[in-house]
Amino acid sequence: MGKQAFGKRKGREMKSILAMAKYRYHIWKQGHLYVMPLVMLALYGGFCYSIRPARLVTCVVMLCFVLFFTMVWMGHAIGDREDPVQEQLLYLRVLRKSTYYIGRNLFLLAVQLIFAALGTAMPLLLTVMGTGTFSGETAPGELAQSFFLLWGCAGAGIALGSLLSPRVMRDRRLSLLLTILLTAMSVLSPALKKYAVVKWLVRLLPPISAVGEVYGNSNSYVPKSTFFLWGILLLYSAACLAFRDIISHKRGFL
Numbered sequence: 001m002g003k004q005a006f007g008k009r010k011g012r013e014m015k016s017i018l019a020m021a022k023y024r025y026h027i028w029k030q031g032h033l034y035v036m037p038l039v040m041l042a043l044y045g046g047f048c049y050s051i052r053p054a055r056l057v058t059c060v061v062m063l064c065f066v067l068f069f070t071m072v073w074m075g076h077a078i079g080d081r082e083d084p085v086q087e088q089l090l091y092l093r094v095l096r097k098s099t100y101y102i103g104r105n106l107f108l109l110a111v112q113l114i115f116a117a118l119g120t121a122m123p124l125l126l127t128v129m130g131t132g133t134f135s136g137e138t139a140p141g142e143l144a145q146s147f148f149l150l151w152g153c154a155g156a157g158i159a160l161g162s163l164l165s166p167r168v169m170r171d172r173r174l175s176l177l178l179t180i181l182l183t184a185m186s187v188l189s190p191a192l193k194k195y196a197v198v199k200w201l202v203r204l205l206p207p208i209s210a211v212g213e214v215y216g217n218s219n220s221y222v223p224k225s226t227f228f229l230w231g232i233l234l235l236y237s238a239a240c241l242a243f244r245d246i247i248s249h250k251r252g253f254l
Contacts, residue, residue, distance in 0.1 A: 024078070
C-alpha cells in the first residue's frame with residue numbers, strides 16, 4: 001500500500017509538472033514569442049550562405065552570440081508575460097512548491113533545446129541548398145559539438161533574461177536597462193576585465209565570451225574545450241534559474 005500511494009503521488013506530481021510546462025507553452029505560442037528567434041536564425045543562415053565557403057566552427061561561434069542575444073530576449077519576454085494573479089493561483093494549487101518551479105524550468109529547457117537543435121541543423125540545410133557553403137565536410141562529431149555549444153549559450157541567455165524579467169525585478173524600466181547593459185557587458189567582458197571598477201561585475205556575467213576566446217580563430221573543435229564550455233554555461237544557467245526561484249519563493253510570487 002505504501003509503495004502504491006508513493007507511486008500515485010509521484011504520478012500526480014509528474015502530471016502537475018507537465019501541466020505547468022504546457023501552460024507556459026500556450027503563453028509562448030499565443031504571444032508568438034518564437035517568431036523573432038526564427039527570423040534571426042533565418043537571417044543569420046542567409047548571411048552564412050552569402051559568404052561561402054565558410055568555416056563551420058566560425059559560423060557556429062557567431063551563431064552562439066546570435067542565439068545568446070535572442071534567448072535573453074526570449075527569457076525576458078516569457079517572464080514579462082507571466083500574469084501575477086494566474087501565477088499566484090497556480091503556485092497555491094500545486095501539491096509541492098518545487099513542482100511549480102520544476103515545471104517552469106522544464107519549459108525553458110525545452111525552448112533552449114529546440115533552438116539549439118535548429119541552429120545545429122542549419123549547416124545541413126545550407127549544404128542542401130547549395131554546394132561549397134562550408135569548407136570541408138561536416139562530420140557528425142562536429143555537429144554534436146556545435147549542438148552542445150549552442151545549447152550552453154541558449155541556456156545562459158534564457159536564464160539571464162528570465163532572472164532580469166519585470167516579474168522578478170518589479171520595475172520594467174530597471175529590468176530593461178539591466179538586461180541591455182548586462183547582455184552587452186557579457187559580450188564585451190574580455191575588454192572590460194582591464195578596468196578594476198567593473199572587474200568584479202564581469203565575474204558575475206555569463207561566460208559567453210569564452211566561446212569566442214576559445215574558438216574565435218580555430219578551424220576545428222576540441223572536444224575537451226567544447227564540453228568544458230558547455231558545462232560552465234549550463235552551470236551559470238542553473239545558478240540564474242535557482243536564484244530567480246529563490247526570489248520568487250521568498251515573495252510567494254506576490
